[in-house]
Amino acid sequence: EAQVTQNPRYLITVTGKKLTVTCSQNMNHEYMSWYRQDPGLGLRQIYYSMNVEVTDKGDVPEGYKVSRKEKRNFPLILESPSPNQTSLYFCASNSLNADEQYFGPGTRLTVT
Amino acid sequence: SQQGEEDPQALSIQEGENATMNCSYKTSINNLQWYRQNSGRGLVHLILIRSNEREKHSGRLRVTLDTSKKSSSLLITASRAADTASYFCATHANNAGNNRKLIWGLGTSLAVNP
Numbered sequence: 642e643a644q645v646t647q648n649p650r651y652l653i654t655v656t657g658k659k660l661t662v663t664c665s666q667n668m669n670h671e672y673m674s675w676y677r678q679d680p681g682l683g684l685r686q687i688y689y690s691m692n693v694e695v696t697d698k699g700d701v702p703e704g705y706k707v708s709r710k711e712k713r714n715f716p717l718i719l720e721s722p723s724p725n726q727t728s729l730y731f732c733a734s735n736s737l738n739a740d741e742q743y744f745g746p747g748t749r750l751t752v753t
Numbered sequence: 754s755q756q757g758e759e760d761p762q763a764l765s766i767q768e769g770e771n772a773t774m775n776c777s778y779k780t781s782i783n784n785l786q787w788y789r790q791n792s793g794r795g796l797v798h799l800i801l802i803r804s805n806e807r808e809k810h811s812g813r814l815r816v817t818l819d820t821s822k823k824s825s826s827l828l829i830t831a832s833r834a835a836d837t838a839s840y841f842c843a844t845h846a847n848n849a850g851n852n853r854k855l856i857w858g859l860g861t862s863l864a865v866n867p
Binding site (some may be wrong): 645672674681682683684685686689691697699700729731733735737740741742743744745746747749 | 783784786788793794795796797798801841845852853854855857858859860
């Protein structure tokens with residue numbers, strides 16, 4: 642089954658404790674992206690990747706890092722999480738030959 | 754910056770009725786897409802309409818696009834309780850370059866009452 646998976650689905654952590662949210666897709670998509678969703682602000686892009694070892698900033702990259710060492714994986718790293726990073730995070734992917742994006746189930750992160 | 758705006762913000766209808774949601778955007782686009790999100794879950798692609806198309810159908814969904822008014826509408830006919838969800842429009846801008854970023858509206862929350 643074609644899918645995007647994210648782990649963990651829920652995470653409660655404390656300020657400053659490094660964390661990684663994993664994202665994996667099995668569709669051989671070149672393009673992957675991270676969004677955060679906040680009430681009243683909608684979905685905003687954090688980082689994206691056009692292919693392996695090619696990443697770039699989206700609209701709200703501050704406080705986040707990503708890597709793309711393999712085509713299927715695109716982890717999101719918060720080196721020192723802060724409460725303003727409490728949000729619902731989505732990973733998405735699509736083929737460069739198509740415009741439809743496939744989304745993971747989301748990771749709800751709470752930073753206290 | 755977000756450029757899509759959905760209208761209305763919330764809609765409550767009875768099962769069997771039609772639901773219409775509208776979306777406006779600000780810049781020139783390649784295409785406009787509609788997605789559905791069940792509460793707290795991932796987004797699911799519903800339908801895509803390209804800038805040179807005016808209307809598209811998929812099952813009970815009908816999408817229109819008016820590029821002169823920079824607006825789109827999504828019609829769900831014969832609604833069902835299972836259609837209860839938030840619906841988002843997303844645009845892929847002409848000037849996005851290699852970034853396939855979608856620019857999202859804030860969504861319409863649809864409640865279909867049995």
